[in-house]
Amino acid sequence: MVKALEQVMEKAEKLFAENKKEVAIAAGATTVALAWAYAYRRAQNAVPKSGPYPAGSLPAGAYDAVIVGGGPSGSVCAYYMSRGGAKVAVLEKETFPRDKYCGDAVCTPAINILKDMGVLEQLIANNEAHFADAGGFVSPNGTSYIGVSKQKLGQAACCAVKRINLDMRIAKQAQKAGADLKEKFEVTGATFDKATGLWTVTSASGAQVKGRVLVCADGATSRLATKLGYCTAPPQGVCSRAFIEGGTHNTDFDGVCFYPKWSLPGYAAIFRHPNDELNYCYYLIPCGKQGYCGDVKDSDLARLHNDAIKYDPFISKAIGPNAKIERMRAASLRLGGQGLKTTYDDHLIIVGDAAGHIDPYTGEGIHTAMMGGKAAAETILSMRATGDFSSKSTKQYEARWKELYGHDFWMSKAFAEVVYRCPLLLDAVASEMQRKGDSMMAKWAEIMTNMQPKTYFLRPHVAIPLGIAVIREFIDQKILGTKKDKYQMLPMPAAK
Ligand SMILES: Cc1cc2nc3c(=O)[nH]c(=O)nc-3n(C[C@H](O)[C@H](O)[C@H](O)COP(=O)(O)OP(=O)(O)OC[C@H]3O[C@@H](n4cnc5c(N)ncnc54)[C@H](O)[C@@H]3O)c2cc1C
Known part of the structure; x- marks a missing residue:
């Protein structure tokens, strides 16, 4: 064996010696080709240093960005753009304060942004945030652990805030920073005019708003991104929510996730609000066969949600027999970028749930909505400085969100499959x-x-x-x- 190897080596050395010149030429050519490919790629990815729309070219009455949707993604984007000196309109179909079906668990990256915006101190001052300490989970075979985490982590890993308060405070903070918040403005369409480089965004009542960049932040069903052709499939996940009146339940923890084996990788969760009110949710996470969330479908949600209240050994115990529970509400989840091929184009950016920026394992998306909103604002502010709003520049937004959290989506998806x-x-x-x-x-x-x-x-x-x-x-x-x-x-x- 050793002898055979020695013979092969000898032959290779001989060949190399005989073809020294050819080898040197081939190596040189490969190096040049690689260097050229690298330079070409860099040039392709480089953001143009100048563009057709320099500062001051914005017509009177138009905005640097028109943001459709005043949820966490849209309002955070509006806040940071306004703070950077840009002219922004936020078009929201509802009037704040408005409810949004959600589990109300606000994770650390979102808490950090709320702090930076000055919203966290308002939530605390108004007793609207409950920082979780006692929590844990119940596994599929009923093994449970509830402990405390604040001391070990040095801070609460998440806090519970009702969306009626959270979204209103973020939107109003964006308004305070200078954003033009237009409520009761239901967007029905948007068209781009290449000649002027402006979007015209239209409402149901016929009102129009013009802007250099269109930001779709209209939530999981994303009517606008669908209408414009960027979103090609409805959301595949779904989640329920019901508030439980404080003082009527048996819960003494801040947040627990329950993993009944029949709905894996989905789970139920209970989070406590400052006034002892509970938020009870049941998440169905797309997994396994197409159109399924593990072994169940979205049509099973009401049964799972309501049965768990009465017959689940752990959930029914936590809720108790005398709990005053509101009727179940539900909304869809678009997870891990599902249904979209891209989140940017010329003069266009898609953020938050509209872009499918929900963790494919946990179903959480408030923090990604906010981080994505901030990343979009930073990208638009730098485009505003160069005057180039082409996809070469908006592409930087996608690079940013992938670096911040998108890189983790594959692992979350894989984890959901493994748990299922x-x-x-x-x-x-x-x-x-x-x-x-x-x-x-x-x-x-x-x-x-x-x-x-x-x-x-x-x-x-x-x-x-x-x-x-x-x-x-x-x-x-x-x-x-x-x-x-x-x-x-x-x-x-x-x-x-
Ligand atoms: C039941 C449920 C439980 C959840 N639990 C959690 C949780 O505990 N923690 C967590 O982090 N995430 C959770 N999520 C996900 C979270 O709610 C979203 O990821 C988050 O709300 C995304 O924010 P957004 O701003 O992108 O979209 P949204 O919050 O949906 O905001 C979109 C906004 O656009 C407006 N809009 C829509 N269409 C138009 C239009 N045509 N014109 C003008 N305005 C329009 C809407 O009124 C809305 O204000 C949950 C989701 C559901 C459904």
Whole structure:
């Protein structure tokens, strides 16, 4: 064997010596080709230093940007653009304060933006934010852990804020910064005029607003992005919500996620508001077969939501028999960029739910809406300085959101698939929490609330103990049979 190898090496050296000149030419040519390809790519990606619409070219009455939708993505974008000196209009079909169906869990990256905007202090001053400390989860086989995380993390991983308060405060802060907030302005269409480089955005009543850049921030169903052809499929995820009156329930924690095995990778969650009111939600996350959320469909949501209140052993216990619960409401989730090929074009940017910027595992999208809104504002402000609003420039927005959070979507999607096909993984995490206590819980909370990306799971100090926990759980459940499944629906009352 060694001899054979030596012979091959000898032959290779001989060939090299014989063809020295040819090899040198080939190497040189390859280097030049690679250098040219690199320079070409850089030139393709470079943002033009100047463009056809320099500062001062904006006609009177027109805006640097017209933002359609005054939710977190649109209003955060408007705030940062106004703070940067741009002229912005926010067109919102409702009048603030308006409700938005949501789980109300505001994760760390969103908290940081709210702080920077001066909104967090308003929420705290008005007792509208409840910072979570006691929390945890119940795994598919009923292994549960509820602990405290604030001390271990040095801050609350998330806080609960009712959207009626949150969205109103963000929109009003954008207005205070200089944005022109036009409420009761339902956008029905938008057309771009190449000659002037302006969009004309039209309302149901016929009113018109003109702007250099159109920002679609109109939520998950994204009528405008659909009408313009950028969004080609309806959202595939869905989530319910019901508020539960304070003082009528049995809950003494701040936030818990429940993973009944029949709706994985979806889950139910309960979050507590400052006035002891609860937000109860049931998320169905697209996974597995096309059109399915694991083994269920969006048409199963009402049954799952309502049955859990009465018959789920953990959820029914937390809610209690005397709880005053409002009727279920529901709205769609567009996760992980689903239904869109791009989020930018000439003079156009798509942000938040309209762009599908919801975490494909957790269903959370307030923080990504805000981070994306801010990234869009920064991109538009730099375009405003150069005068180029072509897709070469708007492309920078997509690069920004991918760097901030989009890079993590594939891992979240993969995690949802793994949890659906192998619920034991979540059982192992819960068991590991029971063994290691709050330090493990805090690590989980960090990832689930986006203080850390999902790829954090791959780091050795997380992956190795988790791997060992999975093996241990497998042995306990499948080989020794020492772990019994506690997640069985409570019996329904016998028919009279
Ligand atoms: C039930 C449920 C629970 C959820 N729970 C959580 C959670 O706990 N934590 C979390 O982080 N995320 C959660 N999400 C996701 C979160 O709600 C969204 O990601 C977030 O609201 C996205 O913000 P946005 O500004 O992009 O869109 P939206 O908040 O939907 O705002 C869009 C705005 O556009 C306006 N609009 C729409 N059409 C027009 C039009 N034609 N003209 C003018 N205005 C228009 C709407 O009125 C609205 O104000 C949940 C979602 C659902 C459905």
